[in-house]
Amino acid sequence: MSVAHIAEPSPLPFDRNSGLSVENGSLSVTKPCGERIILHPLWLRERLPDARVMDTLTGQRLIEAADLPLNLAITSISHDHIVRFSDGFETHLSANWIDNLLSPAPITERVLWDGAQTLPTAYNFTEIATHHTHNALHNPPLRAFLDQMHTHGFAIVRGVPTDKDGALEFATMIGPIRRTNWGGLADVKAIANAYDLTMTPRHLEPHSDNPYREPVPGYILLHCLINDAEGGDSTLVDGYRAAQHLREKDAEAFETLTTTVVQFRYRDATALLENKAPLISLDEKENIIQVRYSNRTELIDRLPPEHLNRYYRARQMLWHLIRPQSSLTLRFKLSPGDLLMMDNYRLYHGRSGYTLSTGSRHMRQCYMDRDTVASKRDILHRIHS
């Protein structure tokens, strides 16, 4: 969480001299545009840039906010921005601190794409690694890679060492990987007696990975070691684009998929993993924030027939949008040394089948949590700004 007490120079959203006043025990801030913002006294008090309230080193709160009197009020704000509270506490509010407090965080827009999307520029492993060795906090190519992850939901880096653990050389520059019951970095190749269809030469329909886990793995890092068999193309679909399309074309289907909770289950000799969620998740502002699709592991409860009718129709609508024949499908073939990183909350990924008699296909894969990736991106931007 960013800490508000670190002041940074920027244009003021309010009149330094006359934009602040007390109104019914709250602080009123008037911007030059005339917009008036009311700051609740408790909201202001519990984040004050004062060493008695927030630790100056960690930015973490020192006081027990829940113990503050509920009837706390602001009694005055002086011309030089000394704010006083009804319990006698007073402190100075710098103009820049208030400015930062009211400035919304910059938003990097996501770019929705379809199958006509040109494959974005691949990044160079050696260049990223060289920067990392020099200064792990200053790495423009890794920052650009993570920016592309954010805007497009995937990015490719080339030249990753094709030894068994080569993916870790890249992954650890971002952060720790997520270990699962399958281990850390795991093989994706055809084996005898496969415990998962991934481990066969069969095609894989578009899906999101492991919706039966809690939390669902945030990102997938897929590292290509060998890919010389006939077939084995990678497929990607922008799930946000598909969901948005459904929302615009069939509101009832969209509503059904955002409100019907389905079960995902994985079971083998040593693990039983289950989680429940809708195929499309929205945040409190109804933005699409996560998609799930896992034909192999989805099992819906025995809901009333009318509800199941709605669900099956909506799911089929979604499938028609994301299936390999769909115009939303992006198709390409990874080469040895390529590492494809995917947002597992946004993309559906799959592959075409391949013919073992014509060659081999050996990938290695691991997961990374969302906070790990978001943190690295934030740090790289913070150092640059």
Ligand SMILES: [Fe+2]
């Ligand atoms: Fe997968």
